[in-house]
Amino acid sequence: MTALVLRGVRPYGEDPVDLVIEGGVIAEMSRSGSASGHIVDADGLVALPGLVDLHTHLREPGREDAETIETGSRAAALGGFTCVHAMANTDPVADTAGVVEQVWRLGQRAGLVDVRPVGAVTAGLLGEQMAELGAMAHSSARVRVFSDDGKCVHDAVLMRRALEYVKAFGGVIAQHAQEPRLTENAQMNEGVLSGVLGLTGWPSVAEEAIIARDVLLAEHVGSRLHICHVSTAGSVEVIRWAKARGIDVTAEVTPHHLILTEDLVASYDPIYKVNPPLRTHDDVSALRMAVADGTIDAIATDHAPHPHEDKDCEWAAAAFGMLGLQTALSVAQHTLVESGLLDWRGLADRMSVRPARIGGVQTQGQGLEPGAPAHVCVLDASARWIVDPEAVASKSRNTPYASMELPGSVRHVIFGGIPTVIDGALA
Amino acid sequence: MKHLLSAGDLTRDDAVLILDTASELATVTDRSVKKLPTLRGRTVVNLFFEDSTRTRISFEVAAKRLSADVINFAAKGSSVSKGESLKDTALTLEAIGADAVVIRHGSSGAPHRLARAGWIGGSVINAGDGTHEHPTQALLDAFTLRRHLCEGRGDLTGIRVTIVGDVLHSRVARSNVLLLRTLGAHVTVVAPPTLLPLGISAWPCDVTYDIDSALPEADAVMMLRVQGERMRAAYFPSANEYSRSYGLDAERLRAMRPDAIVMHPGPMNRGMEISADVADSDRSVIVEQVANGVSVRMAVLYLLLGGDMKGQG
Amino acid sequence: MDTSRSHIVLDEADIGRAIRRIAHEIVERARGSEDLVLLGIPTRGVPLAHRIAEAIASTEGRSVPVGSLDITLYRDDLRLRPARALENTSIPPEGIDAKTIILVDDVLFSGRTVRAALDALNDLGRPAAVRLAVLIDRGHREFPIRPDFVGKNLPTSIVEDVRVEVAEIDGVDRVTILGASDDPGDQR
Numbered sequence: 028m029t030a031l032v033l034r035g036v037r038p039y040g041e042d043p044v045d046l047v048i049e050g051g052v053i054a055e056m057s058r059s060g061s062a063s064g065h066i067v068d069a070d071g072l073v074a075l076p077g078l079v080d081l082h083t084h085l086r087e088p089g090r091e092d093a094e095t096i097e098t099g100s101r102a103a104a105l106g107g108f109t110c111v112h113a114m115a116n117t118d119p120v121a122d123t124a125g126v127v128e129q130v131w132r133l134g135q136r137a138g139l140v141d142v143r144p145v146g147a148v149t150a151g152l153l154g155e156q157m158a159e160l161g162a163m164a165h166s167s168a169r170v171r172v173f174s175d176d177g178k179c180v181h182d183a184v185l186m187r188r189a190l191e192y193v194k195a196f197g198g199v200i201a202q203h204a205q206e207p208r209l210t211e212n213a214q215m216n217e218g219v220l221s222g223v224l225g226l227t228g229w230p231s232v233a234e235e236a237i238i239a240r241d242v243l244l245a246e247h248v249g250s251r252l253h254i255c256h257v258s259t260a261g262s263v264e265v266i267r268w269a270k271a272r273g274i275d276v277t278a279e280v281t282p283h284h285l286i287l288t289e290d291l292v293a294s295y296d297p298i299y300k301v302n303p304p305l306r307t308h309d310d311v312s313a314l315r316m317a318v319a320d321g322t323i324d325a326i327a328t329d330h331a332p333h334p335h336e337d338k339d340c341e342w343a344a345a346a347f348g349m350l351g352l353q354t355a356l357s358v359a360q361h362t363l364v365e366s367g368l369l370d371w372r373g374l375a376d377r378m379s380v381r382p383a384r385i386g387g388v389q390t391q392g393q394g395l396e397p398g399a400p401a402h403v404c405v406l407d408a409s410a411r412w413i414v415d416p417e418a419v420a421s422k423s424r425n426t427p428y429a430s431m432e433l434p435g436s437v438r439h440v441i442f443g444g445i446p447t448v449i450d451g452a453l454a
Numbered sequence: 455m456k457h458l459l460s461a462g463d464l465t466r467d468d469a470v471l472i473l474d475t476a477s478e479l480a481t482v483t484d485r486s487v488k489k490l491p492t493l494r495g496r497t498v499v500n501l502f503f504e505d506s507t508r509t510r511i512s513f514e515v516a517a518k519r520l521s522a523d524v525i526n527f528a529a530k531g532s533s534v535s536k537g538e539s540l541k542d543t544a545l546t547l548e549a550i551g552a553d554a555v556v557i558r559h560g561s562s563g564a565p566h567r568l569a570r571a572g573w574i575g576g577s578v579i580n581a582g583d584g585t586h587e588h589p590t591q592a593l594l595d596a597f598t599l600r601r602h603l604c605e606g607r608g609d610l611t612g613i614r615v616t617i618v619g620d621v622l623h624s625r626v627a628r629s630n631v632l633l634l635r636t637l638g639a640h641v642t643v644v645a646p647p648t649l650l651p652l653g654i655s656a657w658p659c660d661v662t663y664d665i666d667s668a669l670p671e672a673d674a675v676m677m678l679r680v681q682g683e684r685m686r687a688a689y690f691p692s693a694n695e696y697s698r699s700y701g702l703d704a705e706r707l708r709a710m711r712p713d714a715i716v717m718h719p720g721p722m723n724r725g726m727e728i729s730a731d732v733a734d735s736d737r738s739v740i741v742e743q744v745a746n747g748v749s750v751r752m753a754v755l756y757l758l759l760g761g762d763m764k765g766q767g
Numbered sequence: 768m769d770t771s772r773s774h775i776v777l778d779e780a781d782i783g784r785a786i787r788r789i790a791h792e793i794v795e796r797a798r799g800s801e802d803l804v805l806l807g808i809p810t811r812g813v814p815l816a817h818r819i820a821e822a823i824a825s826t827e828g829r830s831v832p833v834g835s836l837d838i839t840l841y842r843d844d845l846r847l848r849p850a851r852a853l854e855n856t857s858i859p860p861e862g863i864d865a866k867t868i869i870l871v872d873d874v875l876f877s878g879r880t881v882r883a884a885l886d887a888l889n890d891l892g893r894p895a896a897v898r899l900a901v902l903i904d905r906g907h908r909e910f911p912i913r914p915d916f917v918g919k920n921l922p923t924s925i926v927e928d929v930r931v932e933v934a935e936i937d938g939v940d941r942v943t944i945l946g947a948s949d950d951p952g953d954q955r
Contacts, residue, residue: 225625339571342562487890
């Protein structure tokens with residue numbers, strides 16, 4: 028079997044090399060122009076380790092009209108990902124070994140990325156009774172991340188038990204931090220604008236209070252905790268405090284919370300309706316700084332496909348969520364790399380290394396080193412492109428970036444030594 | 455101007471034009487033939503997803519006095535109540551050739567979607583959306599204020615208006631604060647802190663929790679309806695406490711200037727935010743507000759539909 | 768204004784004479800001033816109506832009711848132009864039923880304004896007779912309408928415009944013909 032050679036590629040944007048892939052691993056990184064084999068011209072392009080998403084809604088089973096594991100895998104590969112965590116809020120809910128194994132198998136069949144099922148914390152996401160976490164952990168899907176995402180595990184006792192229980196198999200609870208009573212019928216960030224627009228406010232404190240409670244619970248029981256889609260400056264402060272105190276907490280932020288603000292809601296266009304809601308400029312700044320200083324560990328897409336009719340309606344009737352897989356890297360480049368907050372190594376840490384570690388995915392996020400599994404994302408950092416909702420690989424079209432110009436285009440993706448994307452198209 | 459979605463979209467000149475037009479149109483009510491041929495052949499749809507008999511009738515009378523064909527499309531008992539989406543309803547209205555859609559909807563921003571989503575080509579008039587706005591109510595309130603306090607001319611410069619009640623959930627308050635400010639009035643908002651939106655300090659008005667400090671200076675007081683369900687949601691402890699603290703009774707009316715007027719958008723909770731004797735007193739212009747609503751809505755319909763922007767120039 | 772392409776056809780004195788003559792003819796035709804009501808069509812028909820009424824009063828020794836009749840809402844070209852502000856309509860307290868109405872306008876052109884005025888009168892009551900007085904008749908009628916009292920017949924080209932200015936509104940009494948390329952001003 029001939030080696031695959033990414034000729035002239037610049038790992039982490041540094042000096043160009045020939046990156047040689049053989050037998051599913053990175054065989055060597057040699058002087059540019061020296062290696063032989065199946066040559067892929069990557070002159071001047073930036074190589075990153077394959078991206079790992081901790082937070083993806085693939086909608087299958089149940090809402091195959093919005094997305095399937097197949098179409099979501101395509102979108103992920105085209106976005107530079109080699110691993111995604113499929114959230115549990117499907118129908119049926121991924122709260123049993125049977126469902127997570129089905130998702131796992133469908134991911135294997137699509138074969139474009141590692142699809143790692145996330146298990147529900149509570150049966151049916153009802154927040155009443157713990158799901159069979161052990162059975163999911165010990166299934167062939169080997170679930171390590173558990174989340175009721177879309178709903179908050181708001182019962183403090185249940186949260187405590189779940190945090191404790193998953194220690195037995197090295198799992199982690201990923202909390203969707205949203206105090207339910209404070210967010211009844213909430214539609215957008217609570218502030219001046221929500222008052223003007225007459226939309227029920229979604230106070231920052233509804234998120235921050237749950238995070239504060241849960242970091243203290245995690246400390247009390249000595250467990251690991253992960254916070255989904257942090258959206259407020261106050262949440263960053265709480266997490267920073269918890270980390271300084273030695274609490275084993277990690278956190279993620281979505282690309283859209285790094286770039287979009289609540290001002291967009293003034294259009295009443297539900298394309299901007301998302302949970303947690305878009306916040307203020309100050310929140311966006313704080314979140315970017317938190318990614319830069321490592322308080323927030325990971326960028327996670329919260330890719331949430333919805334069929335057209337669920338967004339082509341009035342605000343209150345619309346579904347929460349936006350696409351993210353194919354724009355995440357570009358938004359991260361724009362907000363973090365081009366702003367000088369992170370270099371490419373830093374971005375690889377937040378989009379590959381740390382999310383793989385949080386998700387307990389040992390075969391991913393190993394960086395670009397000889398001997399590491401050959402998961403590689405190659406992008407043209409100098410390219411700029413206009414987001415076209417009709418051109419996305421996802422089955423849904425609900426991207427908030429339509430007509431926006433973004434930097435950086437994914438050219439090639441290698442998943443386990445096999446090209447999944449070549450020249451910006453599925454291989 | 456193609457649509458009327460928010461009172462905030464109106465400039466001072468826009469608003470004064472509407473009020474001046476309404477003044478002229480008000481005379482039609484006194485004629486033996488209460489009808490003008492202006493909108494003959496035009497179709498106005500009243501699309502009401504919430505019950506509001508008084509607003510619907512007001513728009514219906516306004517449209518009919520201008521000779522428009524009026525179609526009442528109420529959610530109850532129609533396909534809308536069977537789960538038909540706003541979009542599909544809009545496409546139906548477009549297919550039957552609606553020139554204007556007057557929409558009342560429980561969801562804030564629904565008129566904006568109707569106007570901007572590309573579903574329909576006609577004008578959209580916001581007749582109350584969720585807890586957002588009710589611009590024609592603000593216009594009729596401004597019209598009423600102008601008649602009583604400004605000799606029916608110009609804007610409201612220097613007039614002091616106090617708005618009391620559930621500002622948080624009130625589309626009337628939002629539209630009035632924006633419009634009255636645009637017209638030069640000074641607005642003071644009075645409510646318990648729980649019934650004020652979080653960002654109220656950014657609004658172009660004064661805010662106080664104390665009604666008794668806000669009444670003596672006011673040229674007009676506008677009492678907002680307070681719904682009983684707010685009490686159950688813990689916005690205030692009891693109807694009695696609310697009424698004592700924020701209700702307008704004869705004693706509070708005596709603390710006001712002798713020529714100050716009392717307004718209410720209706721429907722009133724007598725004994726809650728306003729006592730019966732105040733509501734029926736000669737200082738109350740509440741019934742007149744209803745009559746003025748027809749004139750103002752005629753003016754809006756005429757100005758949006760009377761001309762055709764395509765023919766401009 | 769391009770003065771080389773416009774010229775004044777009536778000055779203050781001419782207009783004053785025209786008004787007095789119209790007033791005289793109205794009285795003569797009506798055999799007195801009883802039951803007369805003058806209704807000016809805004810904008811410039813209104814001050815002209817008042818002047819005619821004054822002229823009648825000075826010769827007859829009794830005042831004649833004057834009002835204004837805005838025809839905007841009765842126009843037949845509403846859908847061809849943006850909506851415009853309404854002018855004042857005020858009917859004298861005597862009403863118009865069984866009266867002889869003299870409609871007063873500045874310029875008679877296509878006749879559409881007068882047609883609209885007749886429709887408006889129809890909604891206001893039932894006059895005994897309706898007559899029309901105009902300061903300028905410039906021709907080019909599109910309706911079977913003719914004036915009863917004319918200040919001046921002014922044959923014009925269809926591409927020209929006639930501008931009437933009155934002191935109450937414009938600060939000066941003057942009638943001007945404007946060439947095709949000039950500011951169309953307040954043509955009707």
